[in-house]
Every structure is written in structure tokens, then in C-alpha cells.
Amino acid sequence: MTAVVHGNATGLTGVRVAEVPAPRPGPGEVVVALRAAGLNHRDLFLVDARGAGDAPVVLGSDGAGVVAAAGPGVDVAPGTEVVVNPSLDWDEPGDVPEVPAILGVPTDGTFAEYVVVPAKNVAPKPAHLGWDEAAALPLAALTAYRALFTRGGLRAGEHVLLPGIGSGVATFALAMAKAAGATVSVTSRSPEKCRRALELGADRAIGSAEDWREALGKPVDLVIDSVGSATFGRCLSVLRPGGRLVSLGATTGADVTLSLREMFFRQISLLGTSMGSAREFGQMLALVAEHRIRPVVHRTFPLDQGPRALAELEAGDQFGKLVLTVTPTPATR
Numbered sequence: 001m002t003a004v005v006h007g008n009a010t011g012l013t014g015v016r017v018a019e020v021p022a023p024r025p026g027p028g029e030v031v032v033a034l035r036a037a038g039l040n041h042r043d044l045f046l047v048d049a050r051g052a053g054d055a056p057v058v059l060g061s062d063g064a065g066v067v068a069a070a071g072p073g074v075d076v077a078p079g080t081e082v083v084v085n086p087s088l089d090w091d092e093p094g095d096v097p098e099v100p101a102i103l104g105v106p107t108d109g110t111f112a113e114y115v116v117v118p119a120k121n122v123a124p125k126p127a128h129l130g131w132d133e134a135a136a137l138p139l140a141a142l143t144a145y146r147a148l149f150t151r152g153g154l155r156a157g158e159h160v161l162l163p164g165i166g167s168g169v170a171t172f173a174l175a176m177a178k179a180a181g182a183t184v185s186v187t188s189r190s191p192e193k194c195r196r197a198l199e200l201g202a203d204r205a206i207g208s209a210e211d212w213r214e215a216l217g218k219p220v221d222l223v224i225d226s227v228g229s230a231t232f233g234r235c236l237s238v239l240r241p242g243g244r245l246v247s248l249g250a251t252t253g254a255d256v257t258l259s260l261r262e263m264f265f266r267q268i269s270l271l272g273t274s275m276g277s278a279r280e281f282g283q284m285l286a287l288v289a290e291h292r293i294r295p296v297v298h299r300t301f302p303l304d305q306g307p308r309a310l311a312e313l314e315a316g317d318q319f320g321k322l323v324l325t326v327t328p329t330p331a332t333r
Helices: 041-049 131-136 138-151 168-179 191-199 212-216 232-238 260-265 278-290 303-315
Strands: 002-006 015-019 029-038 064-070 081-084 114-118 122-124 159-162 183-188 204-207 220-225 239-247 269-272 297-302 321-325
Touching: 002 303, 015 303, 029 131, 029 138, 041 303, 064 131, 122 278, 131 138, 131 297, 131 321, 138 168, 138 220, 138 239, 138 278, 159 168, 168 183, 168 220, 168 278, 183 191, 191 204, 204 212, 212 232, 220 232, 232 239, 297 303, 303 321
Parallel strands: 159 183, 159 220, 183 204, 220 239, 239 269, 297 321
Antiparallel strands: 002 015, 029 064, 029 114, 029 321, 064 081, 081 122
């Protein structure tokens, strides 16, 4: 089968399209014939971390497709349209693993015609979504859901701030928070991304260089932050007393300076999150289906342009998700 693999080099220079053996299901597993696969910044982090001596591996964590084969002990019927949950071996929200195990490196992932996964890691595709939209969901939407609801405790009527709008997680958080009845403010260095966010329902969009406290107009109940050190201080400053900050990434750096006095006097809650459980994955899909949330897909590429898609992801100009479209060849159906 055709796949996008990484090996024998560090970074994007090690990414290539190759022919690899198609997987077969073992006990409790299914093979999914993929129709689309979503890109994530995790893919870039992994290729940058792998060395020249590392063996080739199929990249990708997100995918949607049709169950092609099932192993012993599986009750998912071939032909079922599914979304792949990339969060492995995490069933309940409170059973937090030391480090979440995620599909795609060290296991073979979804940038391929077929992928094998545990049967418990597939769920029915929301009927209102196309393949590219469904494949854009898993990692980013699961992360956003847990950040907003499980960790952030979002309630209707609250004011949510999303710094750095444009990423997959932030665009999902915008849609989910609005569906939950929240007021949502966003920030970006890009006027175009601010404009797009307002079109998607954001109540307020402000430039990264503006005075946030003045521009926001009222304090924030909950911040969902993936930017990190560049905005951490300002995120704290706009929170109301008793507000919550959920951190899920650090694209501008992980080291911050924190005044403990400010935190305890104002009774701020600092919360971390990463990925989510199988139960939360099901809850996320139910929310998406109930409110007919549609992922923002910036652009699609055919599978054989996977290296080009990753290069575009690295450039960082997209608003929403980049997705690979997949058509299994007649020889591997």
C-alpha cells in the first residue's frame, strides 16, 4: 500500500512516499481503509525528534474511513464508516496516564491507505461530516473538548479567551464553546485570522499586540492556551478572580515566570491537559453531532503529496486543519 513514512534522517528531509506492506488485524483489532487523514503539529515534533538511525515508520494520528477487516473477538462489521480515536489505552477521564500514548510513531499511523487499530479505538462517523471533515476531528477536537469541559469546567454564559486562533485545537474550542453558550474572545497576530474567527462566531477578535485588558472589555472566566511563554502573563492578567487557565501546549516556549502571590490572592486555577480518554472521545463526537459542528478544513492534499502538506503545516499560515485525502488502490482493496 502507499504511505507517507519518515526514516533515516531528521526533520522533513526524512519524509517520503513509499510502498509498505498492508496491515492485517490481530485479535481485538480492525483494519480501516482510510478515506482521509488529518495533519497535526505532533507530526512535525516527531520528525524533528527522530534521528538518522531510526527505522521508517508511517506518520499520522488522525483518520477516518471504512472498516475493511476485523480480527477475532471484534463486533465491528466490515463496511462501517468510522473515525479513528488516536488516544491509545486510556478509557476513563480520571485515569490520566503518565504520558498519553498516541497512534502514529512509534506505531504505524494514518498517512496510508490502511491502518490497523484496536477495535475500541474506532467510533461511528458523524453522519453530517464529509471524510475530510471527519479526519480533521480526532486529536485536536478531543484535546479541545477535554480542555474546555473536563479540565476547564466551562459553563453557559462564561467568557472564554482563546489566544492564537487559527490552530486546529483553537478553532474546535471556538465552535464547542459557542455551542455550550459561552462568550468567546480570540487573539491573533494576523488580521485575516481575526476576521475568519469573527465569521465563525467569535464575539471579539483582538490583535496580539493590543492591550488585552482594554480590548476585552470584561474579565475572562476561562483561558485555553497553547501559545505558552509569549502570552502566559497576559493570559493571567485578564482572568477574573477565581478564573481558570488551561494549558495544552507551548508553541512559543515552555518556561514562564509566575507570581505565586498573584495566583493565590486572586485564587487562580492553573490546569494542564493533553489529549483525552475514550469516554471523552465519545462525548466529543456526540457534541459535534448534536450541534452539527463542522471542522474548519483549510486545505486538502492527495496522499502522495504528504511531504508537501507537512511543509505547509510547518509554514504555519493555515486557519484550521490540513488533510490528506486517500483512495485505496484496486490492488489493495
